Amino acid sequence: MEGSLNMVGYGLAAIGPGVGIGLIFAAYINGVARQPEARNTLQTIAILGFALAEALAIIGIALAFVL
Amino acid sequence: MTAASPLNAGRQALAAEGFTPPGPELFNLPPIFGGSLLFAKPALLLVVGAVLVFGFFYATSRKMAMVPSKAQYAGEQAYSFVRNGIARDVIGSRDFMKFVPLLLAMFSFILINNLFGVVPFIQFPSFSRASFAYGLAALVWILYNGVGIWKHGLFGYLKHQTIPAGVNGPILILIVPLEFASNILVRPVTLSLRLFANMFAGHILLVLFTLGGEYLLLEAGNVAYAPVGVLALLLAVAISFLEILVQVLQAYVFTLLTAMYVQGALAEEH
Numbered sequence: 001m002e003g004s005l006n007m008v009g010y011g012l013a014a015i016g017p018g019v020g021i022g023l024i025f026a027a028y029i030n031g032v033a034r035q036p037e038a039r040n041t042l043q044t045i046a047i048l049g050f051a052l053a054e055a056l057a058i059i060g061i062a063l064a065f066v067l
Numbered sequence: 068m069t070a071a072s073p074l075n076a077g078r079q080a081l082a083a084e085g086f087t088p089p090g091p092e093l094f095n096l097p098p099i100f101g102g103s104l105l106f107a108k109p110a111l112l113l114v115v116g117a118v119l120v121f122g123f124f125y126a127t128s129r130k131m132a133m134v135p136s137k138a139q140y141a142g143e144q145a146y147s148f149v150r151n152g153i154a155r156d157v158i159g160s161r162d163f164m165k166f167v168p169l170l171l172a173m174f175s176f177i178l179i180n181n182l183f184g185v186v187p188f189i190q191f192p193s194f195s196r197a198s199f200a201y202g203l204a205a206l207v208w209i210l211y212n213g214v215g216i217w218k219h220g221l222f223g224y225l226k227h228q229t230i231p232a233g234v235n236g237p238i239l240i241l242i243v244p245l246e247f248a249s250n251i252l253v254r255p256v257t258l259s260l261r262l263f264a265n266m267f268a269g270h271i272l273l274v275l276f277t278l279g280g281e282y283l284l285l286e287a288g289n290v291a292y293a294p295v296g297v298l299a300l301l302l303a304v305a306i307s308f309l310e311i312l313v314q315v316l317q318a319y320v321f322t323l324l325t326a327m328y329v330q331g332a333l334a335e336e337h
Contacts, residue, residue, distance in 0.1 A: 040156060048327060051320050055257040058264045 010064035013057070020053035086282045089274040094195060094267070112183050112193040120175045149174050149322065157326040162333055166326065169210070173203070174322040177262070181314035184270055185307050192314065195266035197259070204259035207325045212251070215332030224332070250331070258324060265317050269310045276303035 028046035032039050096107045127142025135143060149171040154163040177194065184192030194200050215224040229246040230239065276299050284296030 044156060044323065044327075047320060047323055051257075051261065051324055054261060055253075058257060058260045061264050061268065062260055 006064045010060050013060040013064075017053050017057035017060075020056075021050055024049040024053060085286070086279070089271055089278060093271065093274060096191075108191060109193045109196045109199065112180060112189065112191060113199060116176055116180045116183065116193065119179055120172065123175070145175065146171060153319075153322055153326050157323065158330045158333070166329055170322050170326060173325060174318055177203070177321055178315065178318035181266060181318055182311070184266065184273075184314060185310055190273075192266040192270055194262050195270050197263045197267075200259040200263040203262070203321070204255040207258060207328065208255040210325070211328040211332045214329055218333055227334075228332070254328060258321065262317055262321055265313055269313055273303060273306055273310060276300070276306055 024046055028042055031042045096109065098104050098107050099111060100106060124142055124146075127138045130136070131139060150163075150167050153174070154167045154170050157163075158166060180193040182192075183189045184195070194203075212224070215227065218224070219227050225247075228250045229243045231242065231246065234242055280296045280299030280303060282296070283292040283299060287293075287296070
């Protein structure tokens with residue numbers, strides 16, 4: 001077997017942000033289902049949370065190439 | 068971006084079997100004029116993108132009428148999406164008008180440059196070259212820090228960004244460096260890398276599925292592989308649609324985060 005362990009590591013590291021993004025959108029859908037009029041406020045917050053969680057995955061992909 | 072040597076070794080091992088998976092070298096395109104690497108396809112696409120954005124808004128706003136034509140309606144929809152959906156909702160109704168032109172230009176420019184990634188015969192998202200994304204993020208960094216310093220003064224702004232409301236005591240020793248790193252240093256990095264990495268990964272994924280499908284179908288020399296090749300090509304089409312979603316979302320997220328950073332810098336003391 002040949003290849004780069006970095007890529008396996010990145011795959012493992014992406015689990016965390018993946019779970020996080022799932023939780024964020026689950027909470028967003030829950031919130032909108034309970035209170036549809038709050039959709040605009042919630043959407044901004046959800047996208048912000050998504051962006052912050054995704055930042056971890058981005059740092060991971062940068063490190064996978066650099067290291 | 069430097070490719071790590073284990074990556075290359077792996078690729079060469081695969082190349083010995085006949086198929087070379089696409090890698091970061093995919094993004095090194097030859098220069099268009101002469102030998103200057105400064106002006107290759109990505110830079111040309113940026114210019115074309117800027118011209119298209121200008122052309123779209125010029126054409127749709129040239130003959131403004133009380134009863135809008137179809138073109139004017141399209142332009143107004145794009146404008147009001149950014150003005151109301153991003154700028155007013157995030158920055159707040161007092162200060163947002165000053166930032167609408169920048170946010171609108173930024174959103175349309177990023178959107179069109181991302182969409183180049185799925186337009187036939189162009190098929191290159193220009194922001195998959197990291198340096199362009201760095202440039203945009205530098206612009207945003209200067210903007211929100213400048214706005215904050217203009218509003219609060221230099222020391223007021225630093226205090227505003229590094230000390231969250233209601234925090235005092237020894238915990239500040241821990242909080243201040245963390246908040247400084249998170250609000251001043253890391254923001255432009257994640258902002259640019261998010262856009263770049265999404266475009267980069269999306270483009271590699273598309274190329275991988277297309278080339279791999281073509282290889283399995285035509286060049287592998289084994290009939291049993293052909294159905295898998297067809298499947299890979301169908302998946303490439305499906306991934307193109309996913310990519311369109313990602314490209315629109317990234318343009319939206321970039322603009323939204325710019326607006327949020329500006330709002331954070333402008334916010335009143337609590």
